[in-house]
Amino acid sequence: MRKTALSLSRLWFAGTLLLAALSVSAGGRPAEAGRGNDELVLVEREIACNTDPAFYPGSNHYVKNGAAELLFKVDPQGVVQPSLAEGIEQADPHTWRIRLRPEGRFWSGKSINAESVVASLERSRRTNVRAAPFLEGLSFKPLDSWTVEVTTRRENLSVPLSLSYMELCIINADAPHTSVETMDMSGMYRVVSFEPKKRMVLERSPNYYGEKPIIGRIVHEEISDAETRVLAILSGRADIVMHIPPEHMAQFDGRKDVVLHTTPPASTETVYLNLSRPQLRDVRVRQALSWGLNRGELVLLGAEGRSFPVTTWLGSNPRYRDSGGGIYDRYDPERAGALLDEAGWKLEKDGLRRKDGAVLSMRLMTWGPGKAVGEAIQHQWTKLGVAAEVRHGDYSLIQTARETGDWDALIEGWQTFGDEFALLSGQFAPKGTANYGGYDDAETNALLEELSNAGTEAARRELAMKVDARVAERAPCIFLYPRPEGVATRADLKGYVDHFRKFENAINAQLHFE
Structure with a gap:
């Protein structure tokens, strides 16, 4: 019970x-x-x-x-629509111009003009770490009272999509x-x-x-x-x-x-792994932990059957449901065991795996609705010979553990809909704000660099899928299902x-x- x-x-x-x-x-x-x-x-x-x-x-x-508004919002069909903005046009591959509504007012009655919009966005850049990935490579300046010019470091970046992110609400930056x-x-x-x-x-x-x-x-x-x-x-x-x-x-x-x-929702339930932990530095151990998860069972136990398995981070995004084919596409505890054996973690008579006298252990931190899936993961990892435990509590405990580095694994879900480079670099670039485990892979970094310069939607999609597959294969995180x-x-x-x-x-x- x-x-x-x-x-x-x-x-x-x-x-x-x-x-x-x-x-x-x-x-x-x-x-x-x-x-x-x-x-x-x-x-x-x-x-x-x-x-x-x-x-x-x-x-x-x-x-x-x-209470707050964005310049642009995404409608239920996934189309970006003007909100505080009246419209936008692209002048060249690096330049966009946002037209503001002259009638716009803050609560105080102050006009929402180009100067105040730029001040708000720059305040977000300085003070809101969660806004940083979506402002990276963007610069803003007022052209006149009702026009903001946006210059992008990347060619053909979708500025409306980037500015529709929830952390970029427009506020009066002069007000305390x-x-x-x-x-x-x-x-x-x-x-x-x-x-x-x-x-x-x-x-x-x-x-x-x-x-x-x-x-x-x-x-x-x-x-x-x-x-x-x-x-x-x-x-x-x-x-x-x-x-x-x-x-x-x-x-x-x-x-x-x-x-x-x-x-x-477009949000992937993800097990983030702390790659600074000795047992997780070996990619074979991380891959074994992923092969050793029965995602179909996790959907039943953690999501009451109201979701579906995914094996890549973008798998919850409707545009990328086909991403990651063939990666962890089945529950394979035998393959997981073989990888652990190869990495030197041998199964002993007490049912635990050891290497150089140390037990292979995992502490999984969960919060909110994550307790049930955490306990299911604990059970499945235990069958591999991992000494797994779940620590469930308030989200602040996870924040503290991340700051101190005292964690092995944690479950969290980030949205996967938006500008592919901003999202993927935020998760998997060395300095990404959600790269909790410290993933730094040369091939992934090179693909992200290519993605940052991709000039067409087709090129962005192809490169995003390559990044998605590479990350899944290297397993700095383990992807489970869209969080219902x-x-x-x-x-x-x-x-x-x-x-x-x-x-x-x-x-x-x-x-x-x-």
């Missing part, structure tokens, strides 16, 4: 939600919720911890709740983003109160330049426990709940008062648009209750 550790306050809260769930009538919110149709409650696993969007997890949450009173963004909703990592309240911005939202007030709440999040939507206390893990999706079967949205997560909405809430980029597409102006 699965056990969930809840604090007393969480238990009390869960109990009140359960009582509400039992009393709610199908199709509507319970009367005790005390809310009219002008307030929407958005709940997810975590919310921003700081009023400054440069602090993780920040920018994507402000985009998600309608240190409090609710001084933060200054551009979205349809303005933050009016904020308890970090707990609750944020937003109301319509009177200076919003675009389509005014129908609903006047957004309450954005953090509930870290998955079961409590599910109870929040089933009780009617919440109207949109993000991060419904696979093991809870069956609770929505047959419900008429709740809609579950399950469009697969559902979004639940109240049936009486209309206008929600399901999207493969769920992390930045929740609130829109057309949302309303019937």
Whole structure:
């Protein structure tokens, strides 16, 4: 039986939600919720911890709740569309010109002109490490009040796609983003109160330049426990709940008062390996750990069968589902064992592998919804003779372990949709911000250099697939499946648009209750 550790306050809260769930009538919110149709409650696993969007997890949450905007956004079909920008044109292989909306205003009423856009992007470059890969090789300058010129080091880089990344929201860089009173963004909703990592309240911005939202007030709440999040939507206390893990999706079967949205995201569940650890410096050991995983079983145990196996990082991207054919294309424990034997890790009578007296061990760190798949990996690696253990906890523990270098393996999922060079270099270039394990491979680096200079979409795709295959073969990471997560909405809430980029597409102006 699965056990969930809840604090007393969480238990009390869960109990009140359960009582509400039992009393709610199908199709509507319970009367005790005390809310009219002008307030929407958005709940997810975590919310921003700081009023400054440069602090993780920040920018994507402000985009998600309608407080912040990007110059461009990706629609549900994967097409980049103007948002704060009015349009864009390419002048030559290295130059693009963005046209801004003259009517654009920050919450304060300050005009969103070319100078303020450039200042915001440069602030992101300086202060937001997660924005860095998408600004690499880009320079910006105002041509006039409403035109920003973008110069790219790479030829034919898709600037609209790069600037649609969630960490590049446009804010007033001259404002001190240190409090609710001084933060200054551009979205349809303005933050009016904020308890970090707990609750944020937003109301319509009177200076919003675009389509005014129908609903006047957004309450954005953090509930870290998955079961409590599910109870929040089933009780009617919440109207949109993000991060419904696979093991809870069956609770929505047959419900008429709740809609579950399950469009697969472009995000690969990945086991990152620390290549500075002695046992992981040998590529044969890393390859053995990958061959020794039954990905079909991991999908069943870790994703409740609601995903599909992938063997490369880009495998979750709809454009690259055919990437990596023939690499770890089956579960092969015999091949894994042979590789470990070849690397000198011999299986002994106690079922463990040793080399020079040392046991082959792996500590796998998981967080959030990763516990189940972590335990399944532990079981499969143990059958190879690896002394595997799982350490499950808060994401901050993983961050600390990465900073100190005290880790063997960890599970995390990054989005795989976007500019191929920016994404792949961020993951696998020697100085990539998500290259947690310190992967540095001459052939991969050369392919990335070619990719950075590719002039056509066809050339970019071919080189991206070569990088993807090379990385999978060298196994600095092990790729499992597209990370499945559902979004639940109240049936009486209309206008929600399901999207493969769920992390930045929740609130829109057309949302309303019937």
